[in-house]
Amino acid sequence: MTSETHPNAVAETAPVGFQEHDHQTCVKTALVSAEGRCKEEGLRLTPVRRKVLEMLLQEHRALGAYAILDRLRDEGFGSQPPVAYRALDFLVQNGFVHKIERLNAFVACSHPGASHSPAFMICRKCDAVAEAQSASAKGVLGAAARAAGFEIERTVVEAEGLCPDCTEKA
Amino acid sequence: MTSETHPNAVAETAPVGFQEHDHQTCVKTALVSAEGRCKEEGLRLTPVRRKVLEMLLQEHRALGAYAILDRLRDEGFGSQPPVAYRALDFLVQNGFVHKIERLNAFVACSHPGASHSPAFMICRKCDAVAEAQSASAKGVLGAAARAAGFEIERTVVEAEGLCPDCTEKA
DNA sequence: CTTGTCATGTTATTTCATATCATGTATTGC
DNA sequence: GCAATACATGATATGAAATAACATGACAAG
Ligand SMILES: [Zn+2]
Ligand SMILES: [Zn+2]
Ligand SMILES: [Zn+2]
Ligand SMILES: [Zn+2]
Numbered sequence: 599m600t601s602e603t604h605p606n607a608v609a610e611t612a613p614v615g616f617q618e619h620d621h622q623t624c625v626k627t628a629l630v631s632a633e634g635r636c637k638e639e640g641l642r643l644t645p646v647r648r649k650v651l652e653m654l655l656q657e658h659r660a661l662g663a664y665a666i667l668d669r670l671r672d673e674g675f676g677s678q679p680p681v682a683y684r685a686l687d688f689l690v691q692n693g694f695v696h697k698i699e700r701l702n703a704f705v706a707c708s709h710p711g712a713s714h715s716p717a718f719m720i721c722r723k724c725d726a727v728a729e730a731q732s733a734s735a736k737g738v739l740g741a742a743a744r745a746a747g748f749e750i751e752r753t754v755v756e757a758e759g760l761c762p763d764c765t766e767k768a
Numbered sequence: 769m770t771s772e773t774h775p776n777a778v779a780e781t782a783p784v785g786f787q788e789h790d791h792q793t794c795v796k797t798a799l800v801s802a803e804g805r806c807k808e809e810g811l812r813l814t815p816v817r818r819k820v821l822e823m824l825l826q827e828h829r830a831l832g833a834y835a836i837l838d839r840l841r842d843e844g845f846g847s848q849p850p851v852a853y854r855a856l857d858f859l860v861q862n863g864f865v866h867k868i869e870r871l872n873a874f875v876a877c878s879h880p881g882a883s884h885s886p887a888f889m890i891c892r893k894c895d896a897v898a899e900a901q902s903a904s905a906k907g908v909l910g911a912a913a914r915a916a917g918f919e920i921e922r923t924v925v926e927a928e929g930l931c932p933d934c935t936e937k938a
Numbered sequence: 939c940t941t942g943t944c945a946t947g948t949t950a951t952t953t954c955a956t957a958t959c960a961t962g963t964a965t966t967g968c
Numbered sequence: 969g970c971a972a973t974a975c976a977t978g979a980t981a982t983g984a985a986a987t988a989a990c991a992t993g994a995c996a997a998g
Binding site for chain 1: 946
Binding site: 616699700717719721722728730732733737738739742743746747748749750751752753754755756757758759760761762765 | 919921
């Protein structure tokens with residue numbers, strides 16, 4: 599709602615997926631922040647849910663539901679698909695995690711808190727995923743939608759290509 | 769390459785999915801045009817492939833691979849998954865059909881011929897799908913990608929919501 | 939304590955997609 | 969024409985993603 603039509607809106611929040619950073623701190627603060635928000639809003643960040651979020655934060659890339667499930671099993675949680683899918687549903691529903699449709703996989707949100715419609719850059723070689731703000735829903739596509747009388751509720755914006763690292767190596 | 773940065777690029781080609789039109793003619797001309805392009809480019813629009821394209825043009829909405837397969841069986845073609853997937857691969861590869869990632873389903877291209885990165889509006893109620901030009905890859909997301917050093921090769925842009933018809937009824 | 943709500947466990951099934959190998963059918967070069 | 973080749977299809981099996989349905993458990997409100 600803030601800077602939707604501004605063409606440089608996206609520059610305000612650089613993607614973090616491809617950048618060096620203190621990852622342990624990054625994970626830790628994201629978890630703490632998630633706990634805080636859940637407390638505030640009366641959401642229940644149960645052990646499974648917390649574990650799944652932690653895994654996704656730790657990985658910093660997209661994981662399939664069954665990869666998550668494997669890790670859950672290793673940690674002593676349930677090992678049937680619904681266990682993973684239910685935790686993921688909760689996390690997606692509440693904006694802690696996004697689903698990458700192109701990969702049928704899930705990634706932790708990089709801009710938690712604020713409600714946003716994310717856009718992703720997906721490296722086809724190393725599976726790294728970076729999240730940016732899309733804004734395209736309100737902008738370009740939004741114009742087409744209004745013209746057609748279509749009411750947008752949610753958008754999927756995913757770019758596939760090569761990340762900086764993989765581009766260099768090639 | 770023509771109008772990538774122009775914010776109204778999308779307005780040039782209105783979506784056809786939600787509009788009344790002479791559907792039989794629409795299907796027929798699209799098929800003829802596809803045949804023409806295949807001849808030109810030495811592509812082989814075999815019976816299965818042609819049939820699948822015809823089905824998708826006829827439906828004018830997204831169909832899953834197995835729905836397509838059912839219809840193929842009814843028409844006397846093979847009935848195993850690879851039959852449908854191979855035909856779809858060919859059609860997608862050559863731009864006659866697009867995959868809707870959100871639905872794991874396929875839809876005939878509405879702007880065939882020109883190479884383009886499509887954007888879709890998907891009605892969550894009636895499954896209607898309209899195709900518009902995205903341009904967002906080169907525009908908004910493109911800026912973020914360049915900033916991050918990410919090289920975009922392909923984009924998925926899909927908006928989910930309510931089509932005009934379904935909005936009216938609600 | 940009991941009732942209602944939400945979360946989890948568990949089994950089974952459905953839906954989507956691909957690997958692999960065998961067979962057929964067009965072109966192309968000879 | 970005929971063999972060689974490439975491409976397309978048929979057919980079997982399997983893998984991967986997602987959900988349906990029902991049972992059990994935790995916990996808080998009344
Ligand atoms: Zn996000
Ligand atoms: Zn990469
Ligand atoms: Zn198209
Ligand atoms: Zn509709």
